[in-house]
Amino acid sequence: MRVEKAPVPFNDLARMDTDLRYEITEAAARVIASGWYVMGPEHKAFEQELASFIGVESAALVANGTDALVLALLALGTTSDDLVLTCANAGGYTTTACRLVGAIPVYADVDPSTHLLTAETVRAGIESAYATYGRKPSVIVVTHLYGASANITQITEWAHAQGISVVEDCAQAFGGFSGKNRLGSIADISTTSFYPTKNLGAIGDAGAIFTNRTELDTRVRSLRQYGWSTKYRTTVQGGMNSRCDELQAAILRIKLRRLDGWNARRREIHALYERALSSSTTARLLNSVEGEFVGHLAVLVVDDRESAIKIFNDHGIKTDIHYPICDHQQPTAPEGSYSLPASEYAAEHIISIPLFAELEEHETDRVAEALRAI
Numbered sequence: 001m002r003v004e005k006a007p008v009p010f011n012d013l014a015r016m017d018t019d020l021r022y023e024i025t026e027a028a029a030r031v032i033a034s035g036w037y038v039m040g041p042e043h044k045a046f047e048q049e050l051a052s053f054i055g056v057e058s059a060a061l062v063a064n065g066t067d068a069l070v071l072a073l074l075a076l077g078t079t080s081d082d083l084v085l086t087c088a089n090a091g092g093y094t095t096t097a098c099r100l101v102g103a104i105p106v107y108a109d110v111d112p113s114t115h116l117l118t119a120e121t122v123r124a125g126i127e128s129a130y131a132t133y134g135r136k137p138s139v140i141v142v143t144h145l146y147g148a149s150a151n152i153t154q155i156t157e158w159a160h161a162q163g164i165s166v167v168e169d170c171a172q173a174f175g176g177f178s179g180k181n182r183l184g185s186i187a188d189i190s191t192t193s194f195y196p197t198k199n200l201g202a203i204g205d206a207g208a209i210f211t212n213r214t215e216l217d218t219r220v221r222s223l224r225q226y227g228w229s230t231k232y233r234t235t236v237q238g239g240m241n242s243r244c245d246e247l248q249a250a251i252l253r254i255k256l257r258r259l260d261g262w263n264a265r266r267r268e269i270h271a272l273y274e275r276a277l278s279s280s281t282t283a284r285l286l287n288s289v290e291g292e293f294v295g296h297l298a299v300l301v302v303d304d305r306e307s308a309i310k311i312f313n314d315h316g317i318k319t320d321i322h323y324p325i326c327d328h329q330q331p332t333a334p335e336g337s338y339s340l341p342a343s344e345y346a347a348e349h350i351i352s353i354p355l356f357a358e359l360e361e362h363e364t365d366r367v368a369e370a371l372r373a374i
């Protein structure tokens with residue numbers, strides 16, 4: 001009898017080791033028994049632990065990563081007159097946040113070798129936005145994509161010289177570094193998401209905002225809770241309700257202590273894939289563990305995507321595409337034409353393969369075997 005091997009899943013959030021599951025269950029029971037469910041002691045402790053982990057003055061928890069972007073933009077004073085420059089190949093979260101704020105998203109292309117914004121592509125994007133709208137974007141949102149760090153120091157220095165603010169979106173590279181600094185500590189204000197599939201994931205939704213600038217932090221804390229300065233006193237216009245609950249904070253505190261270990265395991269798996277693919281002439285892995293990379297996603301760039309997907313299917317390996325449609329080519333994109341060749345090429349030629357810390361050796365070996373077959 002031929003036994004079919006179970007497919008290698010793209011991700012499996014239920015694979016939690018016994019110790020972790022026990023600690024999380026204990027913490028949840030403690031919170032439930034406490035009767036304090038929103039912005040209580042776990043929330044406060046996690047904000048402090050996050051700020052010291054990232055190396056910033058303050059961390060504010062919010063409901064999710066999209067709200068974090070919205071609140072960061074609002075804290076910077078972004079209004080419906082403003083243009084916000086970002087990339088078009090990062091899943092559209094910044095575009096969604098711009099729409100919620102009423103600002104106009106404008107796009108810069110990415111570097112074809114890294115698929116990240118650089119100071120050069122940003123400069124070109126600003127120039128073309130100026131040519132179209134007759135004014136400069138007031139904010140740049142830089143996404144550290146797939147676990148790789150964009151050159152945030154260089155972009156921020158250049159932007160500040162132009163009087164432009166910078167937001168770092170760390171949702172895909174949480175725990176990563178740029179030189180000696182953790183990502184999230186370099187731009188004016190930074191955001192992250194704790195969506196369950198991120199490197200640090202909640203058991204539900206949550207997000208956070210980091211900054212060293214007290215006035216931005218004060219605005220974020222007010223805006224996330226109705227625009228209150230103190231209870232029932234509304235002093236900031238544009239407030240909303242975007243809170244992280246006590247259960248998620250308690251669970252994330254436990255997981256934060258394990259994050260560097262999980263990120264190291266992700267890098268180890270990525271290194272195995274790199275070795276398996278080293279002699280290929282038709283496919284390459286986008287990132288390398290030689291760089292500052294925390295392995296959120298393992299992304300291949302292939303000449304012929306259809307046949308590569310077929311090879312993975314034949315090996316019983318689940319794949320995905322991050323992301324198949326650029327922001328400026330979405331059905332909801334406004335009129336206006338962009339030419340972003342590197343972003344558009346990426347959308348047609350990338351494949352994501354399984355990369356998460358709980359993958360087992362027999363599974364990563366099977367992925368490596370498929371990579372050698374490409």
Ligand SMILES: *Cc1c(COP(=O)(O)O)cnc(C)c1O
Pocket residue numbers: 064065066067090091093094143169170171172192193194195205206207
């Ligand atoms: C997941 C993600 C977000 C959005 O986070 P949510 O918590 O799902 O709202 C924002 N930016 C990036 C880069 C992401 O990967």
